[in-house]
Amino acid sequence: xxxxxxxxxxxxxxxxxxxxxxFGKIETVxxxxxxxxxxxxxxxxxxxxxxxxxxKTLRPIYNLVVEDEVxxxxxxxxxxxxxxxxxxxxxxxxxxxxxxxxxxGQGVAHPRGCGIxxxxxxxxxxxxxxxxxxxxFGHYREPGSRRGSFTYLRHRDRIxxxxxxxKDNTQPVFVSVGHRISLKTAIDLVLKTSKFRxxxxxxxxxxxxxxxxxxxxx
DNA sequence: GCGACAG
DNA sequence: ATCTTGTCGC
Numbered sequence: 001x002x003x004x005x006x007x008x009x010x011x012x013x014x015x016x017x018x019x020x021x022x023f024g025k026i027e028t029v030x031x032x033x034x035x036x037x038x039x040x041x042x043x044x045x046x047x048x049x050x051x052x053x054x055x056k057t058l059r060p061i062y063n064l065v066v067e068d069e070v071x072x073x074x075x076x077x078x079x080x081x082x083x084x085x086x087x088x089x090x091x092x093x094x095x096x097x098x099x100x101x102x103x104x105g106q107g108v109a110h111p112r113g114c115g116i117x118x119x120x121x122x123x124x125x126x127x128x129x130x131x132x133x134x135x136x137f138g139h140y141r142e143p144g145s146r147r148g149s150f151t152y153l154r155h156r157d158r159i160x161x162x163x164x165x166x167k168d169n170t171q172p173v174f175v176s177v178g179h180r181i182s183l184k185t186a187i188d189l190v191l192k193t194s195k196f197r198x199x200x201x202x203x204x205x206x207x208x209x210x211x212x213x214x215x216x217x218x
Numbered sequence: 219g220c221g222a223c224a225g
Numbered sequence: 226a227t228c229t230t231g232t233c234g235c
Contacts, residue, residue: 039227076223105224136224
């Protein structure tokens with residue numbers, strides 16, 4: 001498949017993204033993450049995990065890990081084509097579906113308006129939020145150093161996301177709308193689920209994978 | 219042409 | 226993303 005075709009898919013995906021709250025209550029939040037056996041090899045073995053927490057207590061109520069081979073390379077702005085297959089496999093096997101999904105990466109804060117979080121939301125029809133550790137696209141002013149402060153990520157005076165401080169004196173995270181949720185609610189949800197820098201759903205999903213990867217080693 | 223560039 | 230010990234700060 002050519003790069004032009006992939007761009008086409010993202011442009012079509014962007015048209016389907018819903019950037020307003022479109023759900024009932026949010027009582028559970030899920031975090032998805034991936035880890036690779038060898039980042040410098042292609043294809044390579046990879047694992048994906050889903051951890052669902054209860055919003056009220058921030059305690060995990062469900063875990064799941066799936067494994068598969070990934071062959072598509074990592075190319076900036078085309079992350080979804082590398083990780084989506086495994087995320088969908090994880091989604092299909094999940095016995096517990098959270099009310100919203102936190103995905104590692106950008107949502108609409110993407111050159112063509114459809115980062116992996118939006119791609120996942122649009123393809124599954126689920127509510128999703130993009131939570132990234134670094135920026136991919138847009139400009140911003142550094143937010144205040146205290147937990148809770150944030151600034152907006154912009155692209156030509158258009159707000160595409162937010163740079164949120166989830167912990168005092170720590171690097172912020174980049175939050176953007178995935179699908180069926182407003183940026184305001186997404187920011188609020190990320191802050192409500194953060195005890196440390198990374199929101200609990202994502203942090204726990206990541207920790208679970210490190211453990212699985214370590215054990216699948218020797 | 220140059221710099222930027224999720225995981 | 227992954228390779229990796231100690232070390233500095235709250």
